[in-house]
Amino acid sequence: MYLSLVRFLSFGLFACWLGTLSAQEADIDRAHLPIDVKAVGGKVGQTADVSAPPRLVTPRAPENAPNVVLVLLDDVGFGAAGTFGGPIETPAMDALATEGLRYNRFHTTALCSPSRAALLTGRNHHSVGTGMVAEFATAFPSYNSVIPKSAATIAQVLQGNGYSTACYGKWHNTPVWEVSPAGPFDRWPTSLGFDEFYGFMAGEANQFFPALFHGTTPIERPEHVEDYHLTTDIVDQSLQWMMRQKVTNPDKPFFVYFAPGATHSPHHAPKEYIQKYQGKFNQGWDKLREETFARQKKLRVIPADTKLTARDASIPAWDSLSDDEQKVASRLMEVYAGFLDHTDYEVGRLAGGIKELGEWDNTMFIYIVGDNGAAGPGGRYGVFNAMVNLNGLREDKGVVLKKLYECGGPTANSDYATGHAWAMCTPFQFVKQFASHFGGTRNPVIITWPDRIKDKGGLRNQFHHLIDIAPTIYESAGIPAPSSVNGIDQMPVHGVDMTYTFEDSDAPSTRSRQYFEVVGVRGVYDDGWVACTYHNKYSWQASEVPDFADDRWELYHVEEDFSQAEDLAAKYPEKLAELKKLFLEQADKYDVFPLDDRGFARVLESGRPTIVGDRTSFTLRSGAVRMPEDMIRTTFNKSYEISAELDIPKKGKVQGVLLAAGGYFGGLSLYVKDGRPQFTYNYFGSKHTTISADEALPSGKVNVRYEFDYDGGGIGKGGSAKLFVNDKLVAQGKIPQTVPLGFSADETLDAGEDTGTPSGEYECPFRFSGNLRKVTVTID
Numbered sequence: 001m002y003l004s005l006v007r008f009l010s011f012g013l014f015a016c017w018l019g020t021l022s023a024q025e026a027d028i029d030r031a032h033l034p035i036d037v038k039a040v041g042g043k044v045g046q047t048a049d050v051s052a053p054p055r056l057v058t059p060r061a062p063e064n065a066p067n068v069v070l071v072l073l074d075d076v077g078f079g080a081a082g083t084f085g086g087p088i089e090t091p092a093m094d095a096l097a098t099e100g101l102r103y104n105r106f107h108t109t110a111l112c113s114p115s116r117a118a119l120l121t122g123r124n125h126h127s128v129g130t131g132m133v134a135e136f137a138t139a140f141p142s143y144n145s146v147i148p149k150s151a152a153t154i155a156q157v158l159q160g161n162g163y164s165t166a167c168y169g170k171w172h173n174t175p176v177w178e179v180s181p182a183g184p185f186d187r188w189p190t191s192l193g194f195d196e197f198y199g200f201m202a203g204e205a206n207q208f209f210p211a212l213f214h215g216t217t218p219i220e221r222p223e224h225v226e227d228y229h230l231t232t233d234i235v236d237q238s239l240q241w242m243m244r245q246k247v248t249n250p251d252k253p254f255f256v257y258f259a260p261g262a263t264h265s266p267h268h269a270p271k272e273y274i275q276k277y278q279g280k281f282n283q284g285w286d287k288l289r290e291e292t293f294a295r296q297k298k299l300r301v302i303p304a305d306t307k308l309t310a311r312d313a314s315i316p317a318w319d320s321l322s323d324d325e326q327k328v329a330s331r332l333m334e335v336y337a338g339f340l341d342h343t344d345y346e347v348g349r350l351a352g353g354i355k356e357l358g359e360w361d362n363t364m365f366i367y368i369v370g371d372n373g374a375a376g377p378g379g380r381y382g383v384f385n386a387m388v389n390l391n392g393l394r395e396d397k398g399v400v401l402k403k404l405y406e407c408g409g410p411t412a413n414s415d416y417a418t419g420h421a422w423a424m425c426t427p428f429q430f431v432k433q434f435a436s437h438f439g440g441t442r443n444p445v446i447i448t449w450p451d452r453i454k455d456k457g458g459l460r461n462q463f464h465h466l467i468d469i470a471p472t473i474y475e476s477a478g479i480p481a482p483s484s485v486n487g488i489d490q491m492p493v494h495g496v497d498m499t500y501t502f503e504d505s506d507a508p509s510t511r512s513r514q515y516f517e518v519v520g521v522r523g524v525y526d527d528g529w530v531a532c533t534y535h536n537k538y539s540w541q542a543s544e545v546p547d548f549a550d551d552r553w554e555l556y557h558v559e560e561d562f563s564q565a566e567d568l569a570a571k572y573p574e575k576l577a578e579l580k581k582l583f584l585e586q587a588d589k590y591d592v593f594p595l596d597d598r599g600f601a602r603v604l605e606s607g608r609p610t611i612v613g614d615r616t617s618f619t620l621r622s623g624a625v626r627m628p629e630d631m632i633r634t635t636f637n638k639s640y641e642i643s644a645e646l647d648i649p650k651k652g653k654v655q656g657v658l659l660a661a662g663g664y665f666g667g668l669s670l671y672v673k674d675g676r677p678q679f680t681y682n683y684f685g686s687k688h689t690t691i692s693a694d695e696a697l698p699s700g701k702v703n704v705r706y707e708f709d710y711d712g713g714g715i716g717k718g719g720s721a722k723l724f725v726n727d728k729l730v731a732q733g734k735i736p737q738t739v740p741l742g743f744s745a746d747e748t749l750d751a752g753e754d755t756g757t758p759s760g761e762y763e764c765p766f767r768f769s770g771n772l773r774k775v776t777v778t779i780d
Contacts, residue, residue, distance in 0.1 A: 028059065033152070033160035033485045035059035061162040061253050062478035066449060067363040068158070068255045069354065070469070071347055072119065073340075074112065074170060074264040076370030076443065079289075079426030080340060084369070084444045085296030086424065087280065087288060088337045092348025093446060096367055100448030101458045101501070104301050105509075107465045108372045110433055110440035111518045112203055112264070113145065113172050115371035115466055120173070120192075120257070121151040122470025122481070122493040124515070124590040131592065132518065132602075133203060134176050135745070139607035142591045145175045147187060152485040154470050155193025158255045161479045164245045166196035168234040169259035172203050177609045180628050185216050194257070198237045202746040205230060205261045206663070207268035208410035209757050209764075211626065211746045218626035220755065229270060231260045231346045239353035246357055253362075253477075258350060262343035265375065265386040266413040266665075267335045274338035274408045281333040284318025284326065285419035286311065292426040300459065301444075302427060307565035309429045314538050315419050316380055325381040328400050332382035332416040335408040336424075361450040364476055366469065370443040374424035376431035377539040378415040385665050385684045386415040389539070391741045392600060393716070399686045410757065413665040413685070418540040427563040433539060435516035436523040436532035436554075437564055452476070453502050460501045462509035463525065467495035475499050494590070515586035520548065520597030524583040528559030531569075531579030535597060545597055553580060600741060610634075616779050620659065622752035622772040632661040632668070632749050632777070633742060639710045639719070639780035642670050643703060647771035650699040656768030658704065659775045660754035662743030667759025670706050670775075671766065672697065677704045679723055680760040681735045682743075690761060691721055693730035702726060708735070710780075716740035751775050 028035050042054025080086040083093040084104070108115045113133040114125035121128050126142040128151045137145035147153075155165045167189045174187045179201045189197035200210050207230045212219050221228055238256055245254050281288065289308065296302045311317070321329065347367065354360050377389045384400040384407065400407075400414075407414040421431045425439035434440030447453065474481055475497045482490055496510045516523040516532070523532030533551040536543050546552075555569040555576045569576050587593060596602055612618060612634045620627065644658040653675030660669040667682045675696030681689045697704070705724040711717045716738055723731040747756045752772045753765040760766075 030161055030479050031483045033157065033482045035160060059160070059162045064362065065253050065477040065479075066451070067253045067354070067359055068473055068477070069350070069363060069365045070154075070255070070257050071350070071365070071367045072116070072257070072259045073262060073343065073368065073370050074260070075372065075375040075432060076263055076340065077374035077421065077424035077426075077431065077439065078428060078442050078444060079292045079296065080374060080424040081344070081369055081444060083446070084301045085292050085299050085426070087292060088340045090341070090344040092344045092351065093367065093369070095348065096351065096365065096446045096448050098457045099450065100365070100446055100453050101455065101460050102301065103445040103447070103460045103462075103464065105461050105463045106368075106443060106445040107441045107463070107514065108370065108443050109466065109518060110372045110435040110516065110521070112371055114518060116173050116259070117147055119368075119466040119469055120153045120155070121147065122154070122467050122495040123151050123491060124467060124494050126517070126591045127151070127491065127494065130173065132596075134172060134174065135203065136603055137175060137606065137608055138596070138602055140594060140596075142593070143596065144608065145173070147173060147192070148491075149486070149488045150491045152482060152490060153193045154473055155189075155255060155257065156485060157193070157474065157479065157482060158477065159193045159195065160482070160485070161477070162252065164252055164254040165194045166238065166241050166254070167194040167199060167257045167259070168238050169199040170203075170205070170261050171197070171199055171201050171259075174201055175608075176628070176630060177611055180611055183216070188216055190215050196241055198234060199259070200261070200746060204264045204266065204745045206266060206410060206746060206757060207231065207261060210261075211748060211756055227270065229268070229342070231262055231343055234258070234260060235346045235350050235353075238350060242354065242357060242359075246359065260343055260346070263336060263339050265415040267332070267339045267408060267415065268410065269335065269338035269342045269408055271408070273342040274335050276341065277334040277337040280337070281330045281420070282326070285417070285423040286318045288420075288423045289426045292423065296427065303562050306427055306562040308427050309563050309565045311422070312429065314541055314543070315422055318419065321381060324397065324401060328397070328404060329381045329417040329420060331404055332378070332407060332414050333420045335414055336416045336420070338408065364447065364449040364452070364473070367446040368443060368466075369445065372443070373428075373430070373432045373434070373440040374421035375415065376418045376421040376433070378417050378421065379540045380417060382417040382420075383415050385413045385686070387413060387665050387742065387744060388684050389415070390745070391716070391739060393740075395684070396686070411664050411685070429564060430534065433518060433521065433537065434534055435518045435521045436534040441516055449476075449502075455503070455505065458505055460505060462498075462501055462507065463511050463514075464498055464509065465495065465511060465514050467493075468498050468511060469495065471495045472498040513586070515583060515590065515592070517587065517592050517595070520595050522583060522595075524579055524586055525558070526579060526582055528557060529575065529579060530556045530558050530564065531576055531583065532556075537597065548595055548597070555579065617776055619774050619776045620749075620751035621774050622768065625748070625750040625753060625755050627749040629661060629743060629748055634779055635777065636738065637710065637715045637717070637740060640708055641778050642706045642775060643778070644670065644705070644775040645773040646697070646702045646704060647773065648697050648699045648702050649770060653696055654768070654770040655766070656770070657750065657752065657754045657760070657762075657766050658768060658772060659749075659751055659777070660759050661747070661749045662759045663747040663757035666739050666743035667747065669754065669758075669760030670704070671760050671762065672768065672770075673762060677723060677725060677730065678760070679706050679721060681721070681738070682759050683737055683739060687737070688761065689721075689733065689735050691723055691731040691733040693723060693725060695730070697725060
């Protein structure tokens, strides 16, 4: 018996040792994923006594393959961070820059979801269905927000080659109609190669009260955390996960995609970071750009002969603003600066944690400072609630003045002025969404890898793009881009490897051509030249958009003109004609067509699926929380009713939410407070209209019904509101205006409680203390 036990344990240890054998020993073909576990050698007889166990060889990464950490910030322009001459302190970025390489000719797509899809797949964004942000997807193949299975992500490739993989923060690459408890989940992070996901699915998040998911399960932010901030949370989660991986299997490399919500609106930062910048932007954006430009030249992150581009006529001069407007604009810029400063501190903490693990030397740390240029829709002086602009409206100046010092905190959804966004893109023209000019598409990048990169503090000026990151990671890890994944043939990777730049600062760029396009704004780069047209697509002011055929194209020799300052279209018409033709060829090759410059109309006429579909009513029950806001949007600009079936106990007054949508920045809620039914309509956080019954609900089975009779005559109009208890009218009133398109980008629809931030006059979650049997929404 004793000898048998010894043989058993010895065999177990032997088998464990065999299981750690390198995949190279089995001559595994990494071009076809997944890689199966292989049994090598051995002999199978009729009984164990005459058999010999094979060696089990599990897929493993190539020997010495690096850990990879891919950091992607949001909405940061080229001239924001102090490391690249900006006015905002970024000491962690400074430290990383002294350890590694800075890239000053690196490009994005000019918009969030498209940039992320291009980065994660190594393919051009239209080719992977992401020609536009997910919320504005249409049914056209290039714009449907469905990343095809023929375009495996970096995570899928690394996971299939023996890496541990995790995603923290912003995702924004799942079709909006699939972000629901019903899925499908095959386009969520955990089905696109990530073992772990902790973050948010939407384009933005309240940094103090985020709508979080762990895997595919909605969760609330950690309780009892003092001074909670999402960026701090995801750094904590990342470091804990990496530690667990290395404790479990020290030889297995990890891949972390770290994508904080910063610095997309809402701009949220700890008070001490905002206070740090008080008064530092009173000089205005015109002077600020000159100061940044001088620092950029001193730091040599731009060539000495670079010209500072002129302010576009659509952006007001700082001196043309009133005193109140300047006060607002300066304060909102202080908030933004605090947000980026805090984010950089947390990225530094992430890097520091990897060093403490002892993994830094063989970690390739890629810090991409923005998925596009700084965001410009804030308008003349900025806004308290960015959702107002996203609904095609303009916020009253009195609102932001009244709430100015809430900005930076959880009750604000502020965005800074267009002029300051433009200053954050110094020295270039324009901002986010302008795929035509480098203000929208050029972002700083820092890459460190102590084991490989020896030119510490070096500057690289080769022309590259987000799609080049994937092949750079594959080359660094010693693995090929697969030709098939899960039996599906893969489209070619469109990016080129950047590792040649690690050793040779003067090597010519391996990327000689790249097209750009979002919302009809377009351009093309070819061997040092750029042709482009911005298609007059200003997000901060109403403007007449020309027909595509009437667009005025510009021409720049960017090999000599770093900032696109001198338009050569009139001087070289033949060159311009050549590049315009090239754009059409590239657009056809990479599935850009049809060009679509429609705004909200593209959503209304999209042809894409929706959560509610053709239903004219839907029913929720208690516990149906974190449902997509798209469900309640079916009631917008229409008449509708909400009917709740309740059981009320005989003793004590009940209270709590029956149905709530949205949050601080816009929403509606049917709820019971102090026993009395109430309805609140929250118009962009600036106007709250509440109708309330005078008497408490009776005990027993009770029906509470809210009816809204829309005035009509367009979108965003008001209507009459009535509240009934058991068919008896108990309250009524007038809602003067309604939100036309969406309450938020990240809040949800809840039954029986209100998750996230409150849309009514209470504190969340305000769970209903009676029995909510069901609540039905019926659309007229």
